[in-house]
Amino acid sequence: MLAxxxxxxxxxLVRDILAAAQRPEVISFAGGLPADxxxxxxxxxxxxxxxxxxxxxxxxxxxVLRELxxxxxxxxxxxxxxxxxxxxxxxxxxxxxxAKLMIERDTPVLVEAPAYLAALQAFRLFGAxxxxxxxxxxxxxxxxxxEALASQARLTYLTPTFQNPSGYCYGDxxxxxxxxxxxxxxxxxxxxxxxxxxxYDGPAPAPIAGRLRQAQWVYQGSFSKTLAPGLRLGYLxxxxxxxxxxxxxxxxxxxxxxxxxxxxxxxxxADGTLDRHVAAVLPLYRARRDAMDAALRRHLGDLAQWACPxxxxxxxxxxxxxxxxxxxxxxxxxxxxxxxxxxxxxxxxADASYLRLNFSHASIERIDEGIARLAGLLRAQALAA
Amino acid sequence: MLAxxxxxxxxxLVRDILAAAQRPEVISFAGGLPADxxxxxxxxxxxxxxxxxxxxxxxxxxxVLRELxxxxxxxxxxxxxxxxxxxxxxxxxxxxxxAKLMIERDTPVLVEAPAYLAALQAFRLFGAxxxxxxxxxxxxxxxxxxEALASQARLTYLTPTFQNPSGYCYGDxxxxxxxxxxxxxxxxxxxxxxxxxxxYDGPAPAPIAGRLRQAQWVYQGSFSKTLAPGLRLGYLxxxxxxxxxxxxxxxxxxxxxxxxxxxxxxxxxADGTLDRHVAAVLPLYRARRDAMDAALRRHLGDLAQWACPxxxxxxxxxxxxxxxxxxxxxxxxxxxxxxxxxxxxxxxxADASYLRLNFSHASIERIDEGIARLAGLLRAQALAA
Numbered sequence: 001m002l003a004x005x006x007x008x009x010x011x012x013l014v015r016d017i018l019a020a021a022q023r024p025e026v027i028s029f030a031g032g033l034p035a036d037x038x039x040x041x042x043x044x045x046x047x048x049x050x051x052x053x054x055x056x057x058x059x060x061x062x063x064v065l066r067e068l069x070x071x072x073x074x075x076x077x078x079x080x081x082x083x084x085x086x087x088x089x090x091x092x093x094x095x096x097x098x099a100k101l102m103i104e105r106d107t108p109v110l111v112e113a114p115a116y117l118a119a120l121q122a123f124r125l126f127g128a129x130x131x132x133x134x135x136x137x138x139x140x141x142x143x144x145x146x147e148a149l150a151s152q153a154r155l156t157y158l159t160p161t162f163q164n165p166s167g168y169c170y171g172d173x174x175x176x177x178x179x180x181x182x183x184x185x186x187x188x189x190x191x192x193x194x195x196x197x198x199x200y201d202g203p204a205p206a207p208i209a210g211r212l213r214q215a216q217w218v219y220q221g222s223f224s225k226t227l228a229p230g231l232r233l234g235y236l237x238x239x240x241x242x243x244x245x246x247x248x249x250x251x252x253x254x255x256x257x258x259x260x261x262x263x264x265x266x267x268x269x270a271d272g273t274l275d276r277h278v279a280a281v282l283p284l285y286r287a288r289r290d291a292m293d294a295a296l297r298r299h300l301g302d303l304a305q306w307a308c309p310x311x312x313x314x315x316x317x318x319x320x321x322x323x324x325x326x327x328x329x330x331x332x333x334x335x336x337x338x339x340x341x342x343x344x345x346x347x348x349x350a351d352a353s354y355l356r357l358n359f360s361h362a363s364i365e366r367i368d369e370g371i372a373r374l375a376g377l378l379r380a381q382a383l384a385a
Numbered sequence: 386m387l388a389x390x391x392x393x394x395x396x397x398l399v400r401d402i403l404a405a406a407q408r409p410e411v412i413s414f415a416g417g418l419p420a421d422x423x424x425x426x427x428x429x430x431x432x433x434x435x436x437x438x439x440x441x442x443x444x445x446x447x448x449v450l451r452e453l454x455x456x457x458x459x460x461x462x463x464x465x466x467x468x469x470x471x472x473x474x475x476x477x478x479x480x481x482x483x484a485k486l487m488i489e490r491d492t493p494v495l496v497e498a499p500a501y502l503a504a505l506q507a508f509r510l511f512g513a514x515x516x517x518x519x520x521x522x523x524x525x526x527x528x529x530x531x532e533a534l535a536s537q538a539r540l541t542y543l544t545p546t547f548q549n550p551s552g553y554c555y556g557d558x559x560x561x562x563x564x565x566x567x568x569x570x571x572x573x574x575x576x577x578x579x580x581x582x583x584x585y586d587g588p589a590p591a592p593i594a595g596r597l598r599q600a601q602w603v604y605q606g607s608f609s610k611t612l613a614p615g616l617r618l619g620y621l622x623x624x625x626x627x628x629x630x631x632x633x634x635x636x637x638x639x640x641x642x643x644x645x646x647x648x649x650x651x652x653x654x655a656d657g658t659l660d661r662h663v664a665a666v667l668p669l670y671r672a673r674r675d676a677m678d679a680a681l682r683r684h685l686g687d688l689a690q691w692a693c694p695x696x697x698x699x700x701x702x703x704x705x706x707x708x709x710x711x712x713x714x715x716x717x718x719x720x721x722x723x724x725x726x727x728x729x730x731x732x733x734x735a736d737a738s739y740l741r742l743n744f745s746h747a748s749i750e751r752i753d754e755g756i757a758r759l760a761g762l763l764r765a766q767a768l769a770a
Contacts (some may be wrong), residue, residue, distance in 0.1 A: 039439040054424040054613035089639040228439035256472040258643040
């Protein structure tokens with residue numbers, strides 16, 4: 001007999017679709033994969049200049065990397081010391097650790113609607129009662145609704161910067177307002193910020209965590225989107241009251257993170273390579289985003305609405321007519337097109353039919369071809385209906 | 386307000402002692418660290434011949450490594466396919482995943498007494514009610530006691546090969562008997578086997594998991610003790626009914642394991658380096674084990690009993706007189722000697738006063754010096770009492 005939580009361990013749609021999208025003939029808008037040509041590949045010299053990383057390391061992470069992360073986070077306007085930095089195997093691990101820290105059966109957790117689906121899955125695994133706050137891709141969250149739910153929640157999970165999937169970025173005033181609400185409500189803020197550096201139209205506003213005066217918080221970032229997912233490295237920074245628990249949870253989870261990757265990342269942060277690499281990647285992603293926006297206008301203008309995202313990796317496309325987007329996804333796969341149905345990103349009912357379309361992985365030519373194919377499918381379905 | 390499980394998140398004694406033992410003047414018998422000179426360090430050529438590992442990988446692990454692990458596990462007498470292999474960030478992660486799979490509040494879990502303390506901590510974190518079965522360092526487990534508790538337990542956690550901390554290795558007949566009991570009881574076996582390759586007096590008997598006919602099982606191993614802990618790699622192999630859940634739990638925990646480390650290990654498994662490396666390390670560890678046995682006889686013969694372990698990394702020393710071993714540990718640290726009090730390895734009361742002494746990390750000279758220092762402390766305490 002397994003633990004009851006296993007009944008709540010839903011099949012991961014992403015996983016299944018990504019497996020299907022592996023075939024090279026498939027045009028994939030499904031994942032959140034960086035472009036292969038944008039991946040950071042350490043030089044042979046870097047691989048050979050690693051320090052002696054083969055013995056057990058610290059659960060918190062390598063000190064040199066914690067110092068560099070603290071500097072970077074401070075520069076964003078979130079004050080922290082290196083002692084508040086915990087190095088993770090990618091930011092997915094931060095979701096697991098914070099869930100362990102905060103969530104048990106029926107713990108109320110405020111989430112955005114839509115929200116990052118792997119966070120929803122992890123929270124549900126630990127028994128969370130998710131309280132969804134609608135995020136309008138153009139107007140953001142409704143302040144009264146947010147305040148009502150934040151006062152009930154023990155944990156508030158937000159991805160305010162180029163949210164996955166909606167692409168929405170909370171403005172400065174909205175961030176201040178959210179921080180003030182959380183200070184009044186006393187719920188812990190969990191701010192997930194993996195897309196901040198992928199900002200195509202100017203820098204994003206400072207993190208919400210840095211605007212709090214009372215509430216406790218965990219802020220996390222990732223090197224998967226800016227350097228390479230295969231490094232499996234992310235970090236969290238936590239309020240001093242939460243940090244000792246998170247370090248112990250990390251130790252119980254896997255003792256410590258991979259030391260090779262930690263020193264490879266520390267090198268590229270220290271010598272400026274990280275920032276140069278991001279600067280070099282942005283034009284590529286910006287061009288692909290613009291290509292998808294143009295392709296959507298060209299092929300789907302009468303069938304859907306969307307806001308062109310200022311950062312991140314996704315278009316969040318609202319279909320004008322209600323569709324079964326799960327069925328559409330399966331039909332698209334039969335036509336060698338992979339996309340993500342919107343309903344996976346909602347806790348409960350969605351208010352309309354959405355698709356999440358990734359623009360970072362496919363080439364510009366394939367983006368246009370894929371969107372045209374999607375339009376063809378929608379039109380054929382409309383005729384058949 | 387944090388989750389209730391955080392109240393059960395005990396301070397890790399290992400962690401605190403290891404931190405204190407970092408000072409170079411400290412002779413440390415406290416950790417379970419491989420000798421620095423025994424660590425496997427990949428060649429520059431190996432580091433440069435990695436495949437393109439920078440994109441997201443599979444949650445299950447890299448296929449080439451899963452195949453190699455399956456071959457190795459099959460050679461131990463445990464039949465499995467590569468599809469049953471899940472690559473982990475070290476075997477501590479397997480403990481976390483199996484705890485998530487099986488343990489909720491008050492789940493009865495059979496554990497050895499003594500048992501690996503980080504497993505006890507993880508099980509308690511998830512709310513387990515641990516049912517301890519005494520392991521006699523010379524005679525093993527009492528069969529009737531084992532059967533009575535196995536029939537109550539939902540999960541049975543065993544480290545039958547050079548157990549940490551007792552050093553005990555279950556014999557062939559005992560393994561068959563345990564397997565038969567588990568088949569009757571229907572409890573899931575979780576067999577943790579990180580020390581198998583560190584066998585100094587001939588090969589260890591085949592895993593218990595391979596002797597089961599009915600019961601479900603998870604078997605796990607590690608590359609931390611044979612290659613290098615900094616690689617953070619281990620693996621589990623699971624009964625087909627459990628594997629899909631474990632893969633999803635791994636995905637929810639951190640998506641996948643580090644791909645650099647996976648390919649470095651696959652290389653050294655494929656070309657025979659792993660086996661050559663282990664063969665080269667064994668004489669070093671055997672000499673240190675023999676040196677500690679001789680030092681114990683020389684300095685502590687009248688103050689303690691122990692069995693010389695046939696494998697693994699530890700002596701499990703029973704003090705002839707009852708002592709407060711926590712106080713002894715603190716006193717030893719003041720004399721630049723680190724050791725592990727036995728009580729951390731018990732769920733509930735220990736039957737006597739024990740110390741766990743690691744013999745792999747300190748040099749032969751320092752082993753003798755450290756044991757002499759320990760004997761001096763014990764004699765001084767006895768005089769003072």
